[in-house]
Amino acid sequence: MSSNKKYDVILIGMGPSSIFCAYELIQLRKAKNVLLIEQGKRVENRICPIEKTGKCTKCKPFCNITSGFSGAGAFSDGKLSLYNSEDDDIYVGGNLHKYVGVDETKKLIDYTDKIYLKFGADSKLEGVEFKEEVTKIRKKAQKERINLIDIPIRHLGTEKAHELYGKLEKYLEENNITMLFETEVKDLIIEDNQIKGVVAKSVKTKNADEEEFFSDKVVMAVGRKGANWLSDMCNKHNIDTRAGVVDIGIRYELPDEVMKNINKYMYEGKFIGYPYPFKDKVRTFCQNPSGFVSSEVYDNNLTLVNGHSYKDKKSTNTNLAILVSHNFTHPFNKPIEYGRNVAKNLNELGQGNVVVQRLGDINRGKRTWQEELDRNTVVPTLKSAVPGDMTFAIGYRTMTDILQFIKEMDKIIEGFAHPDNLLYGPEIKFYSNKVLINEKFETSVKGLYSIGDGGGMTRGLMMASASGVQMARNLEI
Ligand SMILES: Cc1cc2nc3c(=O)[nH]c(=O)nc-3n(C[C@H](O)[C@H](O)[C@H](O)COP(=O)(O)OP(=O)(O)OC[C@H]3O[C@@H](n4cnc5c(N)ncnc54)[C@H](O)[C@@H]3O)c2cc1C
Numbered sequence: 001m002s003s004n005k006k007y008d009v010i011l012i013g014m015g016p017s018s019i020f021c022a023y024e025l026i027q028l029r030k031a032k033n034v035l036l037i038e039q040g041k042r043v044e045n046r047i048c049p050i051e052k053t054g055k056c057t058k059c060k061p062f063c064n065i066t067s068g069f070s071g072a073g074a075f076s077d078g079k080l081s082l083y084n085s086e087d088d089d090i091y092v093g094g095n096l097h098k099y100v101g102v103d104e105t106k107k108l109i110d111y112t113d114k115i116y117l118k119f120g121a122d123s124k125l126e127g128v129e130f131k132e133e134v135t136k137i138r139k140k141a142q143k144e145r146i147n148l149i150d151i152p153i154r155h156l157g158t159e160k161a162h163e164l165y166g167k168l169e170k171y172l173e174e175n176n177i178t179m180l181f182e183t184e185v186k187d188l189i190i191e192d193n194q195i196k197g198v199v200a201k202s203v204k205t206k207n208a209d210e211e212e213f214f215s216d217k218v219v220m221a222v223g224r225k226g227a228n229w230l231s232d233m234c235n236k237h238n239i240d241t242r243a244g245v246v247d248i249g250i251r252y253e254l255p256d257e258v259m260k261n262i263n264k265y266m267y268e269g270k271f272i273g274y275p276y277p278f279k280d281k282v283r284t285f286c287q288n289p290s291g292f293v294s295s296e297v298y299d300n301n302l303t304l305v306n307g308h309s310y311k312d313k314k315s316t317n318t319n320l321a322i323l324v325s326h327n328f329t330h331p332f333n334k335p336i337e338y339g340r341n342v343a344k345n346l347n348e349l350g351q352g353n354v355v356v357q358r359l360g361d362i363n364r365g366k367r368t369w370q371e372e373l374d375r376n377t378v379v380p381t382l383k384s385a386v387p388g389d390m391t392f393a394i395g396y397r398t399m400t401d402i403l404q405f406i407k408e409m410d411k412i413i414e415g416f417a418h419p420d421n422l423l424y425g426p427e428i429k430f431y432s433n434k435v436l437i438n439e440k441f442e443t444s445v446k447g448l449y450s451i452g453d454g455g456g457m458t459r460g461l462m463m464a465s466a467s468g469v470q471m472a473r474n475l476e477i
Contacts, residue, residue, distance in 0.1 A: 015071020017452030024472030040067025070165035078156025093463030126267035157311030360419020
Protein backbone atom coordinates (compact mmCIF):
# COMPACT_ATOMS: atom_id res chain seq x y z
CA MET A 1 0.00 0.00 0.00
CA SER A 2 1.27 3.45 -0.79
CA SER A 3 0.78 6.66 1.15
CA ASN A 4 0.40 9.65 -1.15
CA LYS A 5 1.76 12.05 1.35
CA LYS A 6 4.91 13.87 0.42
CA TYR A 7 6.98 15.48 3.15
CA ASP A 8 9.58 18.27 3.12
CA VAL A 9 11.86 15.97 5.08
CA ILE A 10 11.62 12.51 6.64
CA LEU A 11 13.78 11.59 9.64
CA ILE A 12 14.37 7.91 10.40
CA GLY A 13 14.64 7.28 14.15
CA MET A 14 13.69 9.48 17.08
CA GLY A 15 16.88 9.50 19.10
CA PRO A 16 18.41 12.77 20.35
CA SER A 17 19.92 13.60 16.94
CA SER A 18 16.54 13.42 15.25
CA ILE A 19 14.66 15.17 18.09
CA PHE A 20 17.06 18.11 18.12
CA CYS A 21 16.89 18.35 14.35
CA ALA A 22 13.10 18.58 14.57
CA TYR A 23 13.37 21.10 17.42
CA GLU A 24 15.67 23.33 15.39
CA LEU A 25 13.50 23.02 12.27
CA ILE A 26 10.67 24.46 14.40
CA GLN A 27 12.87 27.38 15.53
CA LEU A 28 13.88 28.04 11.91
CA ARG A 29 10.23 27.87 10.78
CA LYS A 30 11.05 25.02 8.43
CA ALA A 31 8.80 22.50 10.19
CA LYS A 32 5.56 22.72 8.26
CA ASN A 33 5.69 19.25 6.82
CA VAL A 34 8.13 17.03 8.70
CA LEU A 35 7.77 13.29 9.36
CA LEU A 36 9.67 11.34 12.02
CA ILE A 37 9.47 7.52 11.96
CA GLU A 38 10.49 5.38 14.93
CA GLN A 39 10.33 1.63 15.37
CA GLY A 40 10.00 1.83 19.15
CA LYS A 41 7.37 3.35 21.42
CA ARG A 42 6.50 6.80 22.75
CA VAL A 43 8.78 7.74 25.65
CA GLU A 44 6.02 7.37 28.27
CA ASN A 45 5.31 3.81 27.08
CA ARG A 46 8.91 2.67 27.23
CA ILE A 47 9.26 0.37 30.22
CA CYS A 48 12.24 -1.88 30.83
CA PRO A 49 11.00 -4.93 32.83
CA ILE A 50 14.46 -5.43 34.34
CA GLU A 51 13.73 -2.66 36.85
CA LYS A 52 10.90 -4.72 38.39
CA THR A 53 11.88 -8.29 37.66
CA GLY A 54 15.67 -7.97 37.76
CA LYS A 55 15.72 -9.97 34.51
CA CYS A 56 15.98 -8.96 30.88
CA THR A 57 12.90 -10.39 29.13
CA LYS A 58 14.15 -9.44 25.65
CA CYS A 59 11.20 -7.18 24.76
CA LYS A 60 9.69 -7.90 21.36
CA PRO A 61 9.85 -6.64 18.71
CA PHE A 62 12.36 -4.09 20.02
CA CYS A 63 14.37 -3.54 23.19
CA ASN A 64 12.87 -0.66 25.18
CA ILE A 65 16.30 0.48 26.31
CA THR A 66 17.56 1.22 22.81
CA SER A 67 14.35 1.99 20.85
CA GLY A 68 11.60 4.53 21.10
CA PHE A 69 11.32 8.29 21.48
CA SER A 70 14.72 9.60 22.64
CA GLY A 71 16.46 6.45 21.38
CA ALA A 72 19.28 5.17 23.53
CA GLY A 73 18.99 8.44 25.45
CA ALA A 74 15.82 7.59 27.40
CA PHE A 75 17.38 5.07 29.75
CA SER A 76 20.82 6.50 29.48
CA ASP A 77 22.48 7.98 32.49
CA GLY A 78 22.09 11.31 30.81
CA LYS A 79 25.63 12.57 31.19
CA LEU A 80 25.89 15.48 28.80
CA SER A 81 29.56 15.94 27.94
CA LEU A 82 30.47 19.56 27.30
CA TYR A 83 34.00 20.85 26.53
CA ASN A 84 36.77 22.93 28.05
CA SER A 85 36.78 26.41 26.55
CA GLU A 86 40.61 26.52 26.70
CA ASP A 87 41.00 23.28 24.69
CA ASP A 88 41.74 23.73 21.01
CA ASP A 89 40.17 20.38 20.15
CA ILE A 90 37.04 18.42 21.08
CA TYR A 91 37.95 15.20 22.87
CA VAL A 92 34.66 13.58 23.75
CA GLY A 93 31.47 12.59 21.99
CA GLY A 94 32.54 11.99 18.41
CA ASN A 95 33.64 13.83 15.31
CA LEU A 96 31.16 16.60 14.62
CA HIS A 97 34.08 19.06 14.69
CA LYS A 98 35.66 17.27 11.72
CA TYR A 99 32.70 18.49 9.63
CA VAL A 100 31.92 21.91 11.06
CA GLY A 101 35.15 22.91 12.83
CA VAL A 102 36.05 23.14 16.52
CA ASP A 103 34.71 26.66 17.16
CA GLU A 104 31.38 25.97 15.52
CA THR A 105 31.07 22.70 17.46
CA LYS A 106 31.61 24.55 20.73
CA LYS A 107 28.88 27.04 19.74
CA LEU A 108 26.57 24.17 18.80
CA ILE A 109 27.20 22.47 22.16
CA ASP A 110 26.46 25.74 24.01
CA TYR A 111 23.24 26.17 22.06
CA THR A 112 22.17 22.53 22.57
CA ASP A 113 23.02 22.71 26.28
CA LYS A 114 20.67 25.69 26.63
CA ILE A 115 17.86 23.62 25.10
CA TYR A 116 18.52 20.83 27.61
CA LEU A 117 18.41 23.42 30.40
CA LYS A 118 15.18 24.89 29.02
CA PHE A 119 13.57 21.45 29.16
CA GLY A 120 14.62 20.79 32.74
CA ALA A 121 18.29 19.68 32.91
CA ASP A 122 20.09 20.27 36.21
CA SER A 123 21.93 23.59 36.12
CA LYS A 124 24.80 22.11 38.20
CA LEU A 125 27.93 21.20 36.23
CA GLU A 126 30.12 18.33 37.44
CA GLY A 127 33.88 18.41 37.06
CA VAL A 128 34.54 22.16 37.30
CA GLU A 129 35.13 22.65 41.02
CA PHE A 130 38.24 20.62 41.82
CA LYS A 131 40.79 21.69 39.21
CA GLU A 132 43.83 21.24 41.51
CA GLU A 133 42.87 17.72 42.58
CA VAL A 134 42.20 16.77 38.97
CA THR A 135 45.61 18.08 37.91
CA LYS A 136 47.24 15.85 40.55
CA ILE A 137 45.40 12.78 39.23
CA ARG A 138 46.29 13.71 35.66
CA LYS A 139 50.01 13.90 36.55
CA LYS A 140 49.84 10.51 38.25
CA ALA A 141 48.15 9.08 35.14
CA GLN A 142 50.76 10.55 32.82
CA LYS A 143 53.46 8.59 34.68
CA GLU A 144 51.63 5.41 33.59
CA ARG A 145 51.34 6.74 30.01
CA ILE A 146 47.61 7.22 30.50
CA ASN A 147 45.83 10.43 29.50
CA LEU A 148 43.07 11.81 31.66
CA ILE A 149 40.49 13.87 29.85
CA ASP A 150 38.36 15.93 32.18
CA ILE A 151 35.52 17.93 30.77
CA PRO A 152 32.47 19.46 32.41
CA ILE A 153 29.48 17.16 32.60
CA ARG A 154 25.82 17.90 33.12
CA HIS A 155 24.21 14.88 34.74
CA LEU A 156 20.52 14.34 34.06
CA GLY A 157 20.12 10.92 35.70
CA THR A 158 18.08 8.17 34.09
CA GLU A 159 14.70 9.09 35.57
CA LYS A 160 15.14 12.82 34.83
CA ALA A 161 16.23 12.04 31.26
CA HIS A 162 12.89 10.26 30.78
CA GLU A 163 11.01 13.30 32.03
CA LEU A 164 12.99 15.76 29.95
CA TYR A 165 12.53 13.82 26.72
CA GLY A 166 8.83 13.49 27.56
CA LYS A 167 8.59 17.29 27.51
CA LEU A 168 10.42 17.42 24.19
CA GLU A 169 8.05 14.81 22.73
CA LYS A 170 5.11 17.01 23.73
CA TYR A 171 6.80 20.11 22.33
CA LEU A 172 7.37 18.51 18.92
CA GLU A 173 3.78 17.31 18.79
CA GLU A 174 2.41 20.71 19.74
CA ASN A 175 4.45 22.20 16.93
CA ASN A 176 2.95 19.96 14.25
CA ILE A 177 5.80 17.52 13.78
CA THR A 178 4.24 14.29 12.51
CA MET A 179 5.54 11.31 14.51
CA LEU A 180 4.91 7.71 13.55
CA PHE A 181 5.74 5.26 16.34
CA GLU A 182 6.15 1.48 16.25
CA THR A 183 6.89 1.74 12.56
CA GLU A 184 10.08 0.31 11.14
CA VAL A 185 11.70 1.77 8.05
CA LYS A 186 12.46 -1.27 5.93
CA ASP A 187 14.01 0.31 2.87
CA LEU A 188 15.00 3.51 1.10
CA ILE A 189 13.51 4.54 -2.24
CA ILE A 190 16.34 5.79 -4.43
CA GLU A 191 16.10 6.64 -8.12
CA ASP A 192 19.04 7.85 -10.22
CA ASN A 193 21.07 8.36 -7.07
CA GLN A 194 18.44 10.73 -5.63
CA ILE A 195 16.43 9.82 -2.52
CA LYS A 196 12.70 9.70 -3.13
CA GLY A 197 11.36 8.34 0.14
CA VAL A 198 11.19 5.34 2.43
CA VAL A 199 9.32 2.07 2.74
CA ALA A 200 8.00 1.45 6.25
CA LYS A 201 5.89 -1.09 8.08
CA SER A 202 3.94 -0.95 11.31
CA VAL A 203 5.21 -3.41 13.92
CA LYS A 204 1.98 -3.29 15.93
CA THR A 205 0.19 -5.87 13.81
CA LYS A 206 1.80 -8.99 12.46
CA ASN A 207 0.73 -8.80 8.83
CA ALA A 208 0.78 -5.04 8.34
CA ASP A 209 1.29 -3.84 4.77
CA GLU A 210 4.37 -1.95 3.77
CA GLU A 211 3.78 1.76 3.17
CA GLU A 212 5.71 4.29 1.13
CA PHE A 213 6.38 7.82 2.37
CA PHE A 214 7.85 10.32 -0.06
CA SER A 215 10.38 13.11 0.28
CA ASP A 216 13.44 14.25 -1.60
CA LYS A 217 15.19 14.77 1.73
CA VAL A 218 15.66 11.88 4.14
CA VAL A 219 17.81 11.98 7.28
CA MET A 220 19.03 8.66 8.70
CA ALA A 221 19.34 9.10 12.47
CA VAL A 222 19.22 5.45 13.44
CA GLY A 223 21.80 5.28 16.25
CA ARG A 224 23.86 2.24 17.18
CA LYS A 225 20.63 0.24 17.28
CA GLY A 226 20.32 0.87 13.55
CA ALA A 227 24.00 0.29 12.67
CA ASN A 228 23.21 -3.07 11.16
CA TRP A 229 20.25 -1.75 9.16
CA LEU A 230 22.37 1.15 7.97
CA SER A 231 25.10 -1.22 6.88
CA ASP A 232 22.55 -3.27 4.89
CA MET A 233 21.19 -0.11 3.24
CA CYS A 234 24.67 1.04 2.28
CA ASN A 235 25.41 -2.34 0.70
CA LYS A 236 22.08 -2.58 -1.09
CA HIS A 237 22.05 0.98 -2.48
CA ASN A 238 25.80 1.50 -2.95
CA ILE A 239 25.98 4.33 -0.43
CA ASP A 240 29.65 5.13 0.12
CA THR A 241 31.12 3.95 3.42
CA ARG A 242 34.47 3.33 4.97
CA ALA A 243 35.16 0.53 7.44
CA GLY A 244 35.13 2.00 10.92
CA VAL A 245 36.30 0.80 14.28
CA VAL A 246 34.52 -1.46 16.66
CA ASP A 247 34.96 -0.95 20.39
CA ILE A 248 34.97 -4.22 22.28
CA GLY A 249 35.27 -4.57 25.99
CA ILE A 250 33.63 -5.08 29.32
CA ARG A 251 31.70 -3.22 31.99
CA TYR A 252 33.76 -2.98 35.18
CA GLU A 253 32.10 -2.76 38.60
CA LEU A 254 33.95 -1.80 41.75
CA PRO A 255 33.17 -0.17 45.09
CA ASP A 256 32.31 3.55 45.21
CA GLU A 257 34.92 3.74 47.96
CA VAL A 258 37.72 2.95 45.48
CA MET A 259 36.44 5.51 42.97
CA LYS A 260 35.46 8.15 45.50
CA ASN A 261 37.97 10.81 44.41
CA ILE A 262 37.24 10.43 40.71
CA ASN A 263 33.50 10.45 41.42
CA LYS A 264 33.78 13.51 43.62
CA TYR A 265 36.19 15.57 41.55
CA MET A 266 35.05 14.67 38.03
CA TYR A 267 31.92 12.51 38.25
CA GLU A 268 33.34 10.72 35.23
CA GLY A 269 37.06 10.25 34.60
CA LYS A 270 37.90 9.55 30.99
CA PHE A 271 41.21 7.65 30.98
CA ILE A 272 42.89 6.65 27.72
CA GLY A 273 45.91 4.33 27.51
CA TYR A 274 47.83 2.33 24.94
CA PRO A 275 49.03 -0.67 26.98
CA TYR A 276 51.80 -3.02 25.89
CA PRO A 277 52.31 -5.18 23.96
CA PHE A 278 49.61 -4.29 21.38
CA LYS A 279 49.38 -0.55 22.11
CA ASP A 280 45.71 -0.56 21.11
CA LYS A 281 43.66 2.37 22.31
CA VAL A 282 41.98 1.38 25.57
CA ARG A 283 39.64 3.82 27.30
CA THR A 284 37.23 4.12 30.15
CA PHE A 285 33.75 5.25 29.14
CA CYS A 286 30.37 6.00 30.68
CA GLN A 287 31.24 5.97 34.38
CA ASN A 288 28.31 5.66 36.75
CA PRO A 289 28.97 6.51 40.41
CA SER A 290 26.62 4.63 42.78
CA GLY A 291 25.13 3.19 39.59
CA PHE A 292 23.68 0.01 38.21
CA VAL A 293 24.93 -2.33 35.51
CA SER A 294 22.24 -2.94 32.89
CA SER A 295 21.73 -5.06 29.81
CA GLU A 296 20.24 -4.23 26.43
CA VAL A 297 19.18 -6.32 23.48
CA TYR A 298 20.26 -5.61 19.91
CA ASP A 299 19.30 -7.12 16.55
CA ASN A 300 19.48 -10.90 16.33
CA ASN A 301 18.87 -11.06 20.08
CA LEU A 302 22.40 -10.08 21.06
CA THR A 303 22.51 -9.09 24.71
CA LEU A 304 25.07 -6.43 25.55
CA VAL A 305 25.98 -4.86 28.86
CA ASN A 306 25.78 -1.17 29.71
CA GLY A 307 25.36 0.90 32.86
CA HIS A 308 23.52 3.88 34.25
CA SER A 309 22.90 5.78 37.44
CA TYR A 310 19.87 7.52 38.86
CA LYS A 311 19.63 10.90 40.54
CA ASP A 312 17.87 9.43 43.58
CA LYS A 313 18.23 5.62 43.63
CA LYS A 314 21.80 4.65 44.55
CA SER A 315 23.95 1.52 44.81
CA THR A 316 27.31 1.36 46.59
CA ASN A 317 29.19 0.49 43.39
CA THR A 318 30.61 2.48 40.51
CA ASN A 319 30.53 0.99 37.03
CA LEU A 320 32.35 2.05 33.88
CA ALA A 321 33.14 0.57 30.50
CA ILE A 322 36.68 -0.43 29.52
CA LEU A 323 36.72 -0.49 25.74
CA VAL A 324 39.38 -1.48 23.21
CA SER A 325 39.21 0.06 19.73
CA HIS A 326 39.86 -2.38 16.90
CA ASN A 327 40.48 -1.49 13.26
CA PHE A 328 40.55 -4.03 10.46
CA THR A 329 42.02 -3.58 7.02
CA HIS A 330 42.87 -6.42 4.67
CA PRO A 331 41.75 -9.12 3.92
CA PHE A 332 39.16 -8.85 6.71
CA ASN A 333 37.43 -5.49 7.18
CA LYS A 334 34.13 -6.28 8.82
CA PRO A 335 34.19 -4.73 12.30
CA ILE A 336 30.44 -5.17 12.89
CA GLU A 337 30.63 -8.89 12.10
CA TYR A 338 33.69 -9.28 14.30
CA GLY A 339 31.94 -7.59 17.24
CA ARG A 340 28.81 -9.64 16.67
CA ASN A 341 30.76 -12.89 16.76
CA VAL A 342 32.40 -11.96 20.05
CA ALA A 343 29.00 -11.00 21.50
CA LYS A 344 27.35 -14.17 20.19
CA ASN A 345 29.97 -16.44 21.71
CA LEU A 346 29.81 -14.65 25.05
CA ASN A 347 26.00 -14.78 25.05
CA GLU A 348 26.17 -18.52 24.42
CA LEU A 349 28.39 -18.95 27.46
CA GLY A 350 25.80 -17.04 29.52
CA GLN A 351 22.75 -18.83 28.04
CA GLY A 352 21.71 -15.65 26.25
CA ASN A 353 22.71 -13.37 29.13
CA VAL A 354 25.59 -11.15 30.08
CA VAL A 355 28.50 -13.06 31.67
CA VAL A 356 30.09 -11.82 34.91
CA GLN A 357 33.50 -12.83 36.25
CA ARG A 358 35.71 -11.67 39.11
CA LEU A 359 39.02 -10.09 38.14
CA GLY A 360 40.84 -12.38 40.58
CA ASP A 361 39.38 -15.45 38.87
CA ILE A 362 40.51 -14.29 35.44
CA ASN A 363 43.99 -13.68 36.79
CA ARG A 364 44.03 -17.14 38.36
CA GLY A 365 42.81 -18.74 35.12
CA LYS A 366 39.47 -19.96 36.43
CA ARG A 367 35.78 -19.29 35.93
CA THR A 368 33.59 -17.64 38.58
CA TRP A 369 30.94 -19.76 40.32
CA GLN A 370 27.64 -18.51 41.78
CA GLU A 371 28.69 -19.45 45.36
CA GLU A 372 31.83 -17.34 44.95
CA LEU A 373 29.79 -14.43 43.63
CA ASP A 374 27.41 -14.75 46.60
CA ARG A 375 30.36 -14.31 48.99
CA ASN A 376 32.09 -11.61 46.93
CA THR A 377 32.75 -8.24 48.56
CA VAL A 378 31.59 -6.45 45.40
CA VAL A 379 27.91 -7.36 45.07
CA PRO A 380 26.79 -7.41 41.41
CA THR A 381 24.05 -4.91 40.57
CA LEU A 382 22.99 -6.76 37.40
CA LYS A 383 21.19 -9.75 38.87
CA SER A 384 20.57 -11.45 35.52
CA ALA A 385 24.31 -11.71 34.76
CA VAL A 386 25.52 -15.32 34.68
CA PRO A 387 28.85 -16.16 36.40
CA GLY A 388 31.24 -17.87 34.02
CA ASP A 389 34.46 -17.48 32.07
CA MET A 390 34.54 -14.72 29.48
CA THR A 391 38.11 -15.54 28.44
CA PHE A 392 36.64 -18.34 26.29
CA ALA A 393 35.00 -15.73 24.07
CA ILE A 394 36.92 -12.46 24.27
CA GLY A 395 39.95 -12.60 22.00
CA TYR A 396 43.44 -12.82 23.50
CA ARG A 397 44.37 -9.38 22.23
CA THR A 398 41.31 -7.62 23.69
CA MET A 399 41.57 -9.47 26.99
CA THR A 400 45.30 -8.71 27.34
CA ASP A 401 44.66 -5.04 26.58
CA ILE A 402 41.96 -4.85 29.26
CA LEU A 403 43.93 -6.68 31.96
CA GLN A 404 47.08 -4.66 31.33
CA PHE A 405 45.06 -1.42 31.41
CA ILE A 406 43.44 -2.39 34.73
CA LYS A 407 46.92 -3.07 36.16
CA GLU A 408 48.15 0.36 35.06
CA MET A 409 45.01 2.07 36.38
CA ASP A 410 45.67 0.49 39.78
CA LYS A 411 48.77 2.67 40.08
CA ILE A 412 46.57 5.75 39.64
CA ILE A 413 43.55 4.56 41.64
CA GLU A 414 44.43 2.20 44.47
CA GLY A 415 42.08 -0.78 44.50
CA PHE A 416 41.24 -0.56 40.81
CA ALA A 417 42.71 -4.04 40.31
CA HIS A 418 41.22 -5.65 43.42
CA PRO A 419 40.48 -9.35 42.75
CA ASP A 420 36.81 -8.96 43.83
CA ASN A 421 36.10 -6.34 41.18
CA LEU A 422 33.68 -7.58 38.53
CA LEU A 423 33.94 -7.74 34.75
CA TYR A 424 30.71 -8.06 32.75
CA GLY A 425 30.70 -8.83 29.06
CA PRO A 426 30.16 -8.16 26.28
CA GLU A 427 30.12 -4.38 26.07
CA ILE A 428 30.44 -3.51 22.40
CA LYS A 429 29.93 -0.25 20.57
CA PHE A 430 28.90 -0.78 16.97
CA TYR A 431 29.72 2.57 15.35
CA SER A 432 30.80 1.17 12.09
CA ASN A 433 30.59 1.32 9.16
CA LYS A 434 31.23 5.01 8.81
CA VAL A 435 28.87 6.47 6.25
CA LEU A 436 30.76 8.93 4.09
CA ILE A 437 29.13 12.36 4.32
CA ASN A 438 30.10 15.85 3.17
CA GLU A 439 30.18 19.01 5.31
CA LYS A 440 26.37 19.26 5.00
CA PHE A 441 26.05 15.64 6.26
CA GLU A 442 24.84 14.48 2.84
CA THR A 443 25.77 10.95 1.78
CA SER A 444 26.84 9.92 -1.72
CA VAL A 445 23.09 9.72 -2.54
CA LYS A 446 21.58 13.14 -3.24
CA GLY A 447 19.16 14.29 -0.54
CA LEU A 448 20.07 11.42 1.81
CA TYR A 449 21.74 12.52 5.06
CA SER A 450 23.24 10.75 8.06
CA ILE A 451 23.58 12.15 11.60
CA GLY A 452 24.17 10.93 15.15
CA ASP A 453 25.77 7.70 16.31
CA GLY A 454 24.50 5.41 13.56
CA GLY A 455 26.68 6.59 10.73
CA GLY A 456 29.69 6.93 13.00
CA MET A 457 29.73 10.73 13.34
CA THR A 458 28.95 10.92 17.07
CA ARG A 459 29.17 8.78 20.21
CA GLY A 460 27.20 10.52 22.89
CA LEU A 461 24.06 12.41 23.79
CA MET A 462 25.35 15.94 23.54
CA MET A 463 27.17 15.61 20.24
CA ALA A 464 24.38 13.52 18.70
CA SER A 465 21.91 16.22 19.72
CA ALA A 466 24.18 18.98 18.37
CA SER A 467 24.54 17.11 15.07
CA GLY A 468 20.73 17.27 14.80
CA VAL A 469 20.70 21.03 15.37
CA GLN A 470 23.29 21.50 12.63
CA MET A 471 21.37 19.15 10.31
CA ALA A 472 18.30 21.37 10.59
CA ARG A 473 20.41 24.40 9.69
CA ASN A 474 21.89 22.55 6.69
CA LEU A 475 18.53 21.52 5.25
CA GLU A 476 17.27 23.78 2.52
CA ILE A 477 13.50 23.50 2.80
C1 LIG B 1 22.30 2.42 28.64
C2 LIG B 1 22.94 3.56 27.90
C3 LIG B 1 23.55 4.58 28.62
C4 LIG B 1 24.13 5.68 27.94
N1 LIG B 1 24.64 6.71 28.67
C5 LIG B 1 25.09 7.81 28.04
C6 LIG B 1 25.53 8.94 28.79
O1 LIG B 1 25.46 8.97 30.01
N2 LIG B 1 26.04 10.01 28.12
C7 LIG B 1 26.12 10.03 26.76
O2 LIG B 1 26.59 11.03 26.21
N3 LIG B 1 25.70 8.98 26.02
C8 LIG B 1 25.17 7.88 26.63
N4 LIG B 1 24.72 6.82 25.89
C9 LIG B 1 24.78 6.95 24.42
C10 LIG B 1 23.67 7.86 23.90
O3 LIG B 1 22.43 7.42 24.37
C11 LIG B 1 23.76 7.89 22.37
O4 LIG B 1 25.01 8.42 22.02
C12 LIG B 1 22.67 8.75 21.74
O5 LIG B 1 21.39 8.34 22.14
C13 LIG B 1 22.78 8.70 20.21
O6 LIG B 1 21.72 9.39 19.63
P1 LIG B 1 21.22 9.04 18.15
O7 LIG B 1 20.09 9.96 17.88
O8 LIG B 1 22.36 9.04 17.23
O9 LIG B 1 20.71 7.52 18.18
P2 LIG B 1 19.80 6.69 19.18
O10 LIG B 1 19.59 7.40 20.46
O11 LIG B 1 20.36 5.33 19.22
O12 LIG B 1 18.38 6.65 18.43
C14 LIG B 1 18.20 5.99 17.21
C15 LIG B 1 16.74 5.60 17.10
O13 LIG B 1 16.50 5.12 15.76
C16 LIG B 1 15.58 4.05 15.82
N5 LIG B 1 15.75 3.23 14.61
C17 LIG B 1 16.85 2.54 14.23
N6 LIG B 1 16.65 1.93 13.06
C18 LIG B 1 15.37 2.24 12.69
C19 LIG B 1 14.56 1.88 11.58
N7 LIG B 1 15.00 1.09 10.59
N8 LIG B 1 13.28 2.35 11.53
C20 LIG B 1 12.78 3.15 12.52
N9 LIG B 1 13.51 3.52 13.60
C21 LIG B 1 14.80 3.07 13.68
C22 LIG B 1 15.97 3.30 17.10
O14 LIG B 1 14.88 2.54 17.56
C23 LIG B 1 16.33 4.46 18.03
O15 LIG B 1 15.23 4.87 18.81
C24 LIG B 1 24.14 5.73 26.51
C25 LIG B 1 23.56 4.67 25.79
C26 LIG B 1 22.96 3.61 26.46
C27 LIG B 1 22.33 2.50 25.65
